[in-house]
Amino acid sequence: MNRSEMMGVFLSEAEDLLQLLEMEILNLEQQGESPQIIQNIFRIAHTLKGSSAAMGFEEMKQVTHEMENILDKIRNQRMPVTQQVVDLLFQCLDHLNGLKREIEQEGYAKTGIDSIVRQLRQLEKGTAENAESLRTRDKDHNQPLxxxxxxxxxxxxxxxxxxxxxxxxxxxxxxxxxxxxxxxxxxxxxxxxxxxxxxxxxxxxxxxxxxxxxxxxxxxxxxxxxxxxxxxxxxxxxxxxxxxxxxxxxxxxxxxxxxEEKKIGQTIRVDVEHLDNMMNLVGELVIDHTRIAQVGSLLRDRYSSDETVDDLERISIHFSRIIGELQESVMKTRMLPVERLFNRFPRMVRDLARTLNKEVNLLLEGKETELDRTVIEEISDPLIHLIRNAIDHGIEEVEDRKNEANPLKARSKFGHLIRKIRWC
Known part of the structure; x- marks a missing residue:
């Protein structure tokens, strides 16, 4: 495998890992500290660190390494999961996404990592100092060795x-x-x-x-x-x-x-261009089969009693069934669960809700539905626009809801709306 092919595999794997990382950090924020979630985040960071190191992308390797240090303290119960920790993990995620985009576009990462690394080390240092004070306190209590x-x-x-x-x-x-x-x-x-x-x-x-x-x-x-x-x-x-x-x-x-002892190797990554080429070849086969069927019909009219024509018809029918199954298989390889699109929404909703100071609960259903990859890409932006509008204009702020519960404030607000409508 040459460098170009390795780069394609790395970027594809990094995309999946970063998306999984986003979902796990969201789970950590919503469900609270969980050993399984922490372990999942640690695994993702460790895998990304290994692949980026193998490709020579030291910036991604360094950021994920510093993340591992924080996560190791959390899973060993030497650091609590606070909002500061969650926010910093999200910052790391955004930084890693930015580095991946630069690698994809330029072939290398050019954004500095000093700031995010410094924040991670400061957080780790503060926890280490607290841990040292706890150890000193334990010794003061004469714990037996x-x-x-x-x-x-x-x-x-x-x-x-x-x-x-x-x-x-x-x-x-x-x-x-x-x-x-x-x-x-x-x-x-x-x-x-x-x-x-x-x-x-x-x-x-x-x-x-x-x-x-x-x-x-x-x-x-x-x-x-x-x-x-x-x-x-x-x-x-x-x-x-x-x-x-x-x-x-x-x-x-x-x-x-x-x-990790479970069976692996059940899936492989295939370039979409290869799938498009296969679909075009299947289309050519459909055209050729139509021509064979037409020739068979002409031969049947001329040589109705010839057994060779009967054999040709049987082969044509079998050929038609094989082409149909092949076409269906190729189309299925282009199908992806819509979950790949839905996974982008929770983080967007979380950030927008915090910016607008609104309480939003996102419920996603039907994630297992499969769509063509092209369709998913086409509906992505419209769905994001709809969700942003729903949060921005369809959900009121907490204070507005409280004010509406007050009759006087509600009448004042209603009067303001009437004056605004008359002015318009």
Missing amino acids: RKWRCKVRLSEHCEMKLPRAYIVFNHLKKWGTVISSEPDLDSVIEDTDLREMVYIVKTNADSDALRQALSQLLDVEAVEVAPVSHDHPADACVSWPEAGKDAEPDNPIPGPGRK
Whole structure:
């Protein structure tokens, strides 16, 4: 695959990822803090970071990397989800969309990222200071330190196991002191067979907190945490089920890697130009079939008793059915769920409602309806215009609704409208 083809795949994937990112941030704002939503946003940012890094677009890589730092703190319960966080995530989304458009038009990103990166780091720094004060307070309360044996299993789909093992190691250092690791990560050269690691950690955190924090790391499939007993070291041993058995580890918390084991590769991306070319070829086949049918009719008139003419008619009928099915299949490949269009509306409604100081609840139905790609593109702008007008002119502000509940104010407003109509 050459650079041009890779660019097309990257832009198409980035478009889908950014749209998913927008929907998940909206869900976060509407539904509140949810581990699943946070994990979804983290996955999207991580995927976009990887693809942009592979293509050499450092600006997108840097922004998504800083987003990951914020999201990691949120999912480890070291940062609350506030309106400031949501607004900043939306700013990141807008910045990423702008970078994608520049890459699409110019071949590179030219907008600076210093401002958005600075805001993300300031937010992270403020949270880190709060976390440090909390840790100091916990120490003041003389929380007991305990040793835990943390066994971590990575997903078999993890491509860089050794770097991931170091990430787990560094993450545990935030909770306390990592006494040892097995195997010794510094002695590992090839990470091909590195899938299970054991860390001995001394901390005042409990086992549930450690297990939850580790299980939320990327590519972590399962986690076991057990106390280390000085008298009975064997009490700390944990083991995974033997290969081929259906048993699961005791109370495992499946990490992100487990969800990625589902079957993949069921869809492929196809350029619309290729579909248009296929449709044109099908049209040519329809024309040729019509001509064959006409020739068959002429031959039937001339050689009514010839078996060859009968064979030609049977072939023509079969050819007609095959062409019809082919034409229907090609047309279906151009069909897209209208959800692709509807997904643009929630963010637009959210921003417009905040600008106009109005309370708006958007309800979308029939998102599974399929339309031709061209039709979706044609109706996009008119639908956006209708929704904007409905919010701008069809929904009153909260204060106006309250005023209408007051008879005196309502009469005053009605009189003003009458005077305005007479003046017109």
